[in-house]
Amino acid sequence: MIASLKGKVLSKSMNGIIIDVSGVGYHVNVPLGSLSNIPDKGAETFLHIYTHVREDAIQLYGFTKEEEKKVFVTLLGINGIGPKLGLAILSGMPVERFMGAVYNEDVSSLTTIPGLGKKTASRLILELREKLPKMVSYSKEGSTANDAVSALVNLGYKRSLSEEAVESAVKNGMETIEDIIKESLKYLTNSNK
Numbered sequence: 001m002i003a004s005l006k007g008k009v010l011s012k013s014m015n016g017i018i019i020d021v022s023g024v025g026y027h028v029n030v031p032l033g034s035l036s037n038i039p040d041k042g043a044e045t046f047l048h049i050y051t052h053v054r055e056d057a058i059q060l061y062g063f064t065k066e067e068e069k070k071v072f073v074t075l076l077g078i079n080g081i082g083p084k085l086g087l088a089i090l091s092g093m094p095v096e097r098f099m100g101a102v103y104n105e106d107v108s109s110l111t112t113i114p115g116l117g118k119k120t121a122s123r124l125i126l127e128l129r130e131k132l133p134k135m136v137s138y139s140k141e142g143s144t145a146n147d148a149v150s151a152l153v154n155l156g157y158k159r160s161l162s163e164e165a166v167e168s169a170v171k172n173g174m175e176t177i178e179d180i181i182k183e184s185l186k187y188l189t190n191s192n193k
Contacts, residue, residue: 001051002026002060009041017062019045028062029083031090037064037160052083061087064160068095074131078124088115096163097146102128145170148180157188165191 005028007021016029017038028047030038038045047062048069061083063069068090075086089098092113101109102125110121145166152162162184169183 002049003051004047004049005060005062006046007044009039009043009045011041012038017045019047019062026060028060029087030062031068031087033091033094033159034062034064034068037158050083059083063090065095071095071099071132074128077131078127080120081124085115089113092116094159094163096149096167099132100146101125102132144175144177144180148177148184151177151181152184152188161188161191 005019005021005026007019007026010018010020010025012035014032014035016027017035018025018027028049030047038047047064048066050061050063050069050072052059052061061069061072063072072086072090075081075089076083081089092098093101093109097109100106105125107118107121107125110116110124111118116124148166148169149159149162152165153159157165165184165187166180168187169180172183174180174183
């Protein structure tokens with residue numbers, strides 16, 4: 001099984017990317033949120049890969065974060081959810097927001113994802129709550145963390161970097177939105193050096 005790929009981006013579209021690894025081009029399906037984190041054609045990238053094998057096809061699903069891949073694999077363990085719907089779910093909202101919606105039993109947020117109705121969203125919450133990897137930043141302070149990410153994005157930082165910074169701030173014990181943003185800005189400043 002292919003677990004990861006590191007190589008040059010040959011092409012990038014809504015259907016995924018083609019990555020050149022030592023002269024072999026691999027087509028990798030990628031969630032839309034991850035697509036913006038993948039560099040443009042000719043640049044090198046690294047993806048965590050889930051290999052899906054069927055009788056008639058071998059498909060690769062790529063993720064920029066290990067956490068995304070774990071959530072994707074967990075989704076595939078739910079009856080009635082295949083790779084296509086799993087990818088649609090992760091394309092519908094960032095993985096952290098999805099996990100927050102599951103932990104907070106927010107059916108209305110989940111139903112904004114194309115292909116997810118109220119019934120499926122409720123079943124997802126019921127089946128995923130205990131299976132998803134625990135995320136400190138979204139267990140209780142979900143809305144505060146989301147607000148902090150939005151504030152950083154509004155300041156011009158990329159969403160993925162903002163989410164990373166906020167998660168780091170929460171893990172460092174920050175609870176109020178002011179403290180989370182201050183700590184996140186320190187993180188973002190240090191990561192740009």
